Amino acid sequence: MTTVAAETEPYGRSLAELFAVQVRRQPERCAVEGPELRYTYAELGALAERFARGLAAAGVGRGAVVGVLGQRGPESCAALLGVAYAGASYLPLDAALPPERLHGMLADAGAVAVVRLPEAGRLAGAAVPVLRYREVLAAGEAAGDGPFELPGPEAAAYVMFTSGTTGRPKAVAVPQRGVARLSVANGFFAPEPADRVLHAATLSFDASVLEFWPTLLNGACLVPVPSEVLLSAPELHRVVRERGITALFLTTSIFHRIAEERPETFAGLRYVLTGGEALRADAARRVLRLGRPQHLVNAYGPTEAACVATAQLVTEVPAEATGVPIGRPIADTVCRVLRADGGPAEVGEEGELHLGGGGIATGYLNNPEESARRFRTLVLDGVPQLFYRTGDFVVRRADGGLEFRGRRDDQVKVRGFRIEPEEVRRALTAHPDVTDAALLARADGTTRQLAAYVAVRPGSAPTATELRAHLAERLPAFMVPATVTVLDRLPLAPNGKVDRAALPEPARAAEPGRPGSGAESVAGTVARIWAAVLPAARAEPAEDFFAAGGSSLLAVQLVARVQQELGISDLHNYQLVTELLGEPVLGAFGAAVAELVRTAAAEPPPAPADRWRPDLSWDRPRIGTAAPRPGWRTPHHVFLTGATGFFGAYLLRELLDRTDADVHALVRARDTDHAHHRLAEAQLRYGIDRPLPAHRVRPVLGDLAKPGLGLSELEWDYQAGGADVIHHCGAEVNFLYPYEKLRAANVHGTQEIIRLAAARAVPLHHVSTVAVVHGMGAAGVREVSETTPLDHVELLSMGYTESKWVAEELVRGAARAGLPAVVHRPYELSGDTTGHTWNSAAALCEFFKVIVELRLAPELDLPLNLVPVDFAAGAVVHLATRRPAVGQTYHLTNPREAMLGDLVERLRAYGHPVRTIGYHAWVDALLDHLADRPDHPFAPFAPLFTTEAAGGGMTVEELAGTRYSPRLDRSGIERDLAGSGLVCPPVDAALLDRYLDYFHASGFLPAPLAEEAVGV
Known part of the structure; x- marks a missing residue:
């Protein structure tokens, strides 16, 4: 028998308690329906309780972190709820990731065990126990069915990893209150018992949180499907109709594609939610015209804010609009827009968005430096409160809504001009033949150029010249990309966003006669300058700079002359000095300069953010x-x-x-x-x-x-x-x-x-x-x-x-x-x-x-x-x-x-x-x-x-x-x-x-x- 503590304020209750309310209200309604297996709320509640007992028998205590390895399905629902019933936090793990990456995630999150779902393969070499799903259920059954007291909300709901600036992902522990305010009376998404919600997101992607918890905490039915369904507009259309889907979430890139190819897929659905990137106005207009759902919602929010922080119900998009607002804060969420000087931005003034309230994580696990950088205390109504610094720039509208302007990380500088790629992307997608676009800052020798990639409508064939002319009519000259590459469609990453790493090198004509175009000539130039700066040098490949009489001042002179003769941008000054000091040998330095001339990064690669931690x-x-x-x-x-x-x-x-x-x-x-x-x-x-x-x-x-x-x-x-x-x-x-x-x-x-x-x-x-x-x-x-x-x-x-x-x-x-x-x-x-x-x-x-x-x-x-x-x-x-x-x-x-x-x-x-x-x-x-x-x-x-x-x-x-x-x-x-x-x-x-x-x-x-x- 499950005991539920009394609590009037829903955001202060545990997720287990909130789910138990639905079990009592509608025990026979369908909670999750897979292709071959379905559970009612009573059945899923019983499985969750049994799973929690099994975890306890395996030594998992309250507040622990438990990895869950595998994909969505009825079994994963039981496992995730079981972890919540145990008073622990779940760590979703994608079985497609390399074992070394999974081991690192387990260590960073401090997991005490891993549950392997039935379809997941073995996880060799894990430093913590790997428990099979059915073994945990069996252990729970053996533990008996005595009184079971549901836990409070003290433990985090889950731990999820988000990308890190150093290439190492960051572990975010999201509080249960954050998920509760996302799921119950949130002001933007209210599933009802008759709703059937598509569950297509990978568990390790936080969109799964938006699919999973609002569905089950409101008594609706969750319908898991393979992720591949989202990659085919006809297949998604078929699944939505055949499985009776009434609500779904799609990443913005996928929404754009479906809007272009099969907008009727959305017609009549109760909820269509999208988020993850900037929503294009033309895509939203097309859906409203050809496949209008009852509620089209543009959602915004980072992992650190429990997936969603603001939302906009989209009912119309003005003809002159190039973007769609991200809306107002959802329940129990506070937004602050701050200027660069820390003061509040006025209406119409751009500033960086800071998020506060119950949904905010308290920081990154075992990463105090990054936590200090992104989480800060602001005084609100005289009370210090924790806020997350999103890195996103927004403008507050007169009606209180927010317009997304771009990310701080996305801003690029080309020939001294600061460019917001989102502005260029919107101008590109205003072309009638362009369905989607992505912008990258690429290196062209030692200068930085903006490269555009566009997906075009089937049967159309706009040329790069035509598209650049289109932009020239709308943007200043410095914002027009140097290259425009036309593709059938933009590549997508597993999380449904544009996979920028998979974008090809832009096509361009050769540039004969460019200074330093060959590695040999660059090396020769470097050797000549080396000998000029160091009169006693032999200028041999193995010669050490400092042994030949070099100093820090001479290092500056050497780098400055190399930059001048080879036309290398001053952006790379620090990088070249670092290369010289790191390996002060002529051959190595010449090779480094040649590599820079050949493939100069858009900007010098940042030093590892945690290099001082040891x-x-x-x-x-x-x-x-x-x-x-x-x-x-x-x-x-x-x-x-x-x-x-x-x-x-x-x-x-x-x-x-x-x-x-x-x-x-x-x-x-x-x-x-x-x-x-x-x-x-x-x-x-x-x-x-x-x-x-x-x-x-x-x-x-x-x-x-x-x-x-x-x-x-x-x-x-x-x-x-x-x-x-x-x-x-x-x-x-x-x-x-x-x-x-x-x-x-x-x-x-x-x-x-x-x-x-x-x-x-x-x-x-x-x-x-x-x-x-x-x-x-x-x-x-x-x-x-x-x-x-x-x-x-x-x-x-x-x-x-x-x-x-x-x-x-x-x-x-x-x-x-x-x-x-x-x-x-x-x-x-x-x-x-x-x-x-x-x-x-x-x-x-x-x-x-x-x-x-x-x-x-x-x-x-x-x-x-x-x-x-x-x-x-x-x-x-x-x-x-x-x-x-x-x-x-x-x-x-x-x-x-x-x-x-x-x-x-x-x-x-x-x-x-x-x-x-x-x-x-x-x-x-x-x-x-x-x-x-x-x-x-x-x-x-x-x-x-x-x-x-x-x-x-x-x-x-x-x-x-x-x-x-x-x-x-x-x-x-x-x-x-x-x-x-x-x-x-x-x-x-x-x-x-x-x-x-x-x-x-x-x-x-x-x-x-x-x-x-x-x-x-």
Whole structure:
């Protein structure tokens, strides 16, 4: 006997309870009808209960995940319901997938067992028990038929996999409330007991959820059929008529095909639902005219929102419409449309759709980075709520409905123009002979071209030229595809959507004489440039770039010259540098360049989104309490890294001035004399003209990039056993290198520093950078306090900032484990407050210089948050000796910043004729300037202005602008510096003038053209 708990609100009840209601109401009605087997609701309920008992006998507890291997049918219905009755979550598995893929899905979902349906083959090598369907039923029967209490809704309804940006699918656990609100009183699909609903979707495709649960939770009959039925319009028409189907769901691509070939299939049906891609207006009009169902519904929703989030009842489609709205939110669903700056979009304004409510998953299983990127907390009516960031752009209509505009992932950039493929697709399908279309961005050598594929009506034969002319009448020239390939029909993937991977290469004429058209000529060109850049090189295939005298700056020059001579787009700059650094051998680099010229990807392939995950999952040392306890308030022994750098040099000076400690400075050097020379030279280079006291400064020969910091065991023990405080300021700073190249020094080096501090819990002061929060700005976060958790590493788009993000997280993780640690995030470290000496090799200084050289400045809302280096170093030392390290973060920022426009005004006042132009026009001028100057000091920083940030549609440098960069709260540092006498001077005209005086006096900037001010 089954016991059902009382519950008035349907979305708060378990799926098992909701199904049991139908079993009681209409036990003899048909629940599922296959070709050879049918079950009534009473029979299916009994099977589900027996199956649940069998799972319990096999050790499956409530909250567990159970794989179900096989296809839809009466048996799968019993199995899925049985899992729900057991209080577990089902994981649908397609038997057609390779075993290795299935094993990975089971592991990622944390499944405890797999149920193999009768028609499914064996699953060899599974790490969990594989239970045969009939064995589970037999075990349930043997367990008896005593009282059976249905579970509550605590467990997820199911776990389903959705595609991942890295190629690895992501596991989504969908709550039972999400399925309940999809199925009961949902506002768009209301099956009745007399309805017969087609069940044709593969179980591992979330369309099956829309077919299965609304049918069985409303007392209708589910009719499973082979998926192949959907691929033939005549066969689908026959099945609908012969099996008495009254409701069905089709993916948009299949709906388009049936609308063209057999629209009468839909005539008179109670419900025709479609979704998955943008619905074409002409297809909807054709169905309404020639095969109108009672309800035609355009549904929208991702797996993360339990399949459907919005729906539109389509009753008419205006003649001028090119698309069909996706409608309003369904029951228990909230939609928020947000602009790029995080604010709500107005009516008629485009924004990204965020979904909230009971149907939203809580994240991706075992994938915190991707979960943090796509799931975010928004405040709704004063209450924080979880929302899913869809990546889809929509427009809210005046009537409250939503219009789909396209996916963020689908946007492409061709010759500098951003194109929405959906707009081009709609224009193509407006041609009378075109039934469907798909757009791809394809590579043509090293340039990106838009390629169109069209399916045409039988008997018609429009030419590519005709179709391009059709588009030219409706679209700007840059949106007209370079190629149009005519097909009988578009290939479909197993989920019913267009299979873009199966689209053929577009036909085109050969292009003789194109630069670099042959691998041999490309390799020869690369070898010639190699020899020119490296005078000592032999230019032999096996020659190592660095062994031949190469450096990071020479790597930039080599790549720039290769790009210039072979006409390779700047989009591939970062990719080429990565290829060179990854395997710095002439033969390998020449082959990589030749391959790029031959088959250049539409955009450089993205780095794996989780490449830093192993570094965050390291074997963190135990935090000990060995004697002697560190005397951080009055330190005698300070361990310092980065002392030969700009900030480190001033930090060394402040430690000497503000404490009585001996400073043990880690230095890469041949010997102690060389190390002393490097430390002294850094002091002079950065304007500190006092000699270092040799009796207080002890160089420690080592290297951040080496295991154990390159220290001997004796030296390690001495530093670990004697340090009172550690200041970790060292890092490899290179804006061109990928994360992998910087990992050793910036990530593994930080791990070694943590190990050094761990044994005695030595306070660690880690110098980071405010750039680590730029990914949060790209994700729409508008303010970051000193206590805001760090997030969105996947949106940083630069190896250096990625490595600093990971290093900061390592320190924070150690702090949570008990290590006294502090993170300092300085903004732009500028010249000191007395001599105003800068690190003129820094990106910002070179940026100022190239503005003067070009006599052009970009229209860019870039803040000049300049923090004098001596103030920042003094603040760090003061805090390290006055405040206990308890895991806090300090924003070393200037509360009174200026903007780039303020600097331009001061340059004009000094006589530099600088004119402001649009950002992209300025980037073009910059690239032209550098093309003839591959060894220009600004060349290493050019990728900041050309590399597109992940997921944001802007360059890395634009990401630092006030439009995207979050406001940084600094209340903590203001509180803890109060009374110290340390005050950060404002970035006003007086400070900017002092810096310009230094740049002119040092010869870094050329003398102005005239003393008088220069007009705009």
